[in-house]
Amino acid sequence: MRLGSLRAGLRKRAGAGAEVEAREWRGSVVLEGRARDWRSKVELGWYAAGFGYKGVVNDLEVEGLAPERPEAPGRPAGASLEGESFDVAVVGGGVVGCAIARELARWKVSVILLEKECDVAVHTSSRNDGMIHDGFAAKPGTLKARYNVEGNRLWGPLARELGIEFSRPGSLVLYDSRAAAALYPVMAARAAENRVEGWEFWGRGRVRAEEPGAPDSQRGGFFLPSAGVLSPYRATVALAECAAANGVRVSLETAVLGFDTEDARITRVRTNRGAFRAGAVVNAAGNWADHVAGYANDRFFSLHQRRGVDLVLDSRAGALQRHILAMPDLFQLHAKTKGGGLVVTTEGNVLVGPTAAEAPGREDYATSQAEMRELERHFRVNKLLSPSMVITYFAGVRPCTYEEDFVVERSDYVRNLVHAAGIQSPGLASAPAIAADVARSAIGILAERARVEPNPSFRAGRRAPVDPRRLSWEERAELVERRPDCGRIVCRCEEVSEGEVRDALRGLVPAASLDAVKRRTRAGAGRCHGGFCTPRVMEIIADEAGIPLPEVTKKGPGSPVALGRTKEAGRA
Numbered sequence: 001m002r003l004g005s006l007r008a009g010l011r012k013r014a015g016a017g018a019e020v021e022a023r024e025w026r027g028s029v030v031l032e033g034r035a036r037d038w039r040s041k042v043e044l045g046w047y048a049a050g051f052g053y054k055g056v057v058n059d060l061e062v063e064g065l066a067p068e069r070p071e072a073p074g075r076p077a078g079a080s081l082e083g084e085s086f087d088v089a090v091v092g093g094g095v096v097g098c099a100i101a102r103e104l105a106r107w108k109v110s111v112i113l114l115e116k117e118c119d120v121a122v123h124t125s126s127r128n129d130g131m132i133h134d135g136f137a138a139k140p141g142t143l144k145a146r147y148n149v150e151g152n153r154l155w156g157p158l159a160r161e162l163g164i165e166f167s168r169p170g171s172l173v174l175y176d177s178r179a180a181a182a183l184y185p186v187m188a189a190r191a192a193e194n195r196v197e198g199w200e201f202w203g204r205g206r207v208r209a210e211e212p213g214a215p216d217s218q219r220g221g222f223f224l225p226s227a228g229v230l231s232p233y234r235a236t237v238a239l240a241e242c243a244a245a246n247g248v249r250v251s252l253e254t255a256v257l258g259f260d261t262e263d264a265r266i267t268r269v270r271t272n273r274g275a276f277r278a279g280a281v282v283n284a285a286g287n288w289a290d291h292v293a294g295y296a297n298d299r300f301f302s303l304h305q306r307r308g309v310d311l312v313l314d315s316r317a318g319a320l321q322r323h324i325l326a327m328p329d330l331f332q333l334h335a336k337t338k339g340g341g342l343v344v345t346t347e348g349n350v351l352v353g354p355t356a357a358e359a360p361g362r363e364d365y366a367t368s369q370a371e372m373r374e375l376e377r378h379f380r381v382n383k384l385l386s387p388s389m390v391i392t393y394f395a396g397v398r399p400c401t402y403e404e405d406f407v408v409e410r411s412d413y414v415r416n417l418v419h420a421a422g423i424q425s426p427g428l429a430s431a432p433a434i435a436a437d438v439a440r441s442a443i444g445i446l447a448e449r450a451r452v453e454p455n456p457s458f459r460a461g462r463r464a465p466v467d468p469r470r471l472s473w474e475e476r477a478e479l480v481e482r483r484p485d486c487g488r489i490v491c492r493c494e495e496v497s498e499g500e501v502r503d504a505l506r507g508l509v510p511a512a513s514l515d516a517v518k519r520r521t522r523a524g525a526g527r528c529h530g531g532f533c534t535p536r537v538m539e540i541i542a543d544e545a546g547i548p549l550p551e552v553t554k555k556g557p558g559s560p561v562a563l564g565r566t567k568e569a570g571r572a
């Protein structure tokens with residue numbers, strides 16, 4: 001009955017030239033055939049999601065678009081995993097996988113974190129707004145709403161333990177229509193439903209006093225004080241380092257290529273470093289999580305990609321805005337995204353964005369002028385900011401299920417697999433809460449076969465890197481006395497010293513490329529964007545790694561910065 005009406009509806013919506021079929025599979029629905037174009041494919045997936053199946057597997061083909069496959073990596077240098085054995089393998093070194101690995105370290109179990117790139121936080125976890133959302137925007141009753149609010153509460157103490165900057169500037173949602181006041185009871189009801197605390201309605205005068213740059217057209221706003229900000233890449237690195245300090249093995253340049261299964265259990269994890277045994281497997285593979293689920297024949301959901309682009313304003317912009325600001329369209333409460341705004345960062349920059357557009361490309365970070373133009377409308381929200389303050393821009397890709405909710409659960413069919421998939425926004429805010437649940441499930445799987453003890457030597461913190469900018473002049477002088485390399489400034493825009501770069505290269509999850517150094521220290525993230533510091537940072541990387549300068553890369557294998565020495569090129 002349900003399948004019949006879904007099929008009829010799909011045919012009606014698919015349009016001329018399309019051929020769409022639907023079949024049921026283990027409580028989910030699989031769409032097969034051909035869609036008119038990408039947009040239509042996504043819309044058909046959303047439509048199918050309205051029929052109450054466990055998940056939608058959207059295998060519709062689109063002419064001219066080959067199904068995306070992960071790149072097949074070669075065998076990297078370094079340790080082999082062949083024949084090894086771990087209690088838990090976590091696939092994916094984004095903020096979710098790293099938070100899960102750290103939670104698992106609370107137990108006396110052996111854990112390996114597998115990341116295909118040469119660093120953690122390379123993909124969505126470094127390409128976002130760094131906002132620890134208050135939880136108001138998430139649809140009530142969803143996992144997103146629940147984990148967002150729980151995660152928001154957890155980030156405060158967690159950031160202190162990890163020694164990373166975290167602040168709660170609060171989020172101020174402005175309105176420029178008199179009709180907005182009629183929505184206040186609806187907003188209050190949603191805040192209460194999502195258990196978001198402390199919100200207030202601010203009148204026009206209060207907004208003007210708090211945010212002098214707010215537009216003259218504003219008629220007040222809704223203030224959510226629990227909204228916070230942090231550096232998403234520093235947070236991810238800190239989680240990974242804390243996990244490593246507690247004995248988790250962090251294996252970079254390690255791509256999971258498949259699983260061997262026996263009796264509905266994963267017995268071996270196959271990677272480009274060899275195959276090993278694992279008692280439980282966690283799938284936190286971001287935009288590839290549906291593929292990874294498929295390796296275990298458990299692909300009961302599929303992901304579509306929602307791109308987001310942000311502009312980055314110079315750090316002087318931060319002094320011109322106190323709160324996270326947005327001025328959404330009035331009736332946006334049911335839209336699939338919040339609509340973007342102006343986010344003050346912990347470093348003093350302001351992020352303008354993000355956009356939200358359905359587009360294929362799981363790792364496509366190209367940006368277009370049209371996307372930049374689209375973002376310019378946000379400048380009206382703070383008239384003290386202007387497009388001349390833009391120093392750079394970036395794109396990220398949100399991994400979304402067709403149900404538009406997270407998948408955080410133990411597999412129904414593979415007895416030792418746990419999914420943390422479809423972690424779109426607010427995934428950063430939710431990560432600590434997701435991690436606690438996923439780690440509990442994985443430990444539960446192990447506990448079915450043997451007793452699992454808490455790890456008495458677990459340390460919640462880590463040795464935070466030195467950050468001279470946060471020190472007083474006296475403390476800085478004392479530091480430079482002890483460590484002269486912390487007095488030699490390498491990146492003038494962000495005031496990063498040679499000592500900090502060297503520390504990043506020697507860390508527990510060591511940086512090995514220019515981008516990895518930037519993620520940890522911000523060398524190259526300032527106004528000149530590496531124009532001055534790049535050669536110096538390259539020299540330090542070459543020195544620490546004992547490699548020739550041309551072997552230093554921007555972001556790992558295949559991304560050389562220098563092609564060779566000019567004099568040698570002249571002789572050739």
Ligand SMILES: Cc1cc2nc3c(=O)[nH]c(=O)nc-3n(C[C@H](O)[C@H](O)[C@H](O)COP(=O)(O)OP(=O)(O)OC[C@H]3O[C@@H](n4cnc5c(N)ncnc54)[C@H](O)[C@@H]3O)c2cc1C
Pocket residue numbers: 070091092093094095096097114115116117120121122123124125126127128129130131132133254255256257284285286287288289292306307308309310354395396397398423424425426427428429430
């Ligand atoms: C523009 C934009 C703005 C956003 N802003 C916010 C915000 O302000 N606040 C918020 O809460 N959320 C925000 N989000 C969402 C947030 O960034 C994500 O929810 C979060 O980063 C997802 O983390 P993850 O660990 O699941 O994924 P990822 O960071 O993508 O990590 C997954 C990792 O798995 C690895 N991997 C994949 N396949 C394999 C394999 N086979 N073997 C080994 N490794 C593999 C990948 O290389 C990747 O590093 C935003 C997203 C975007 C795009």
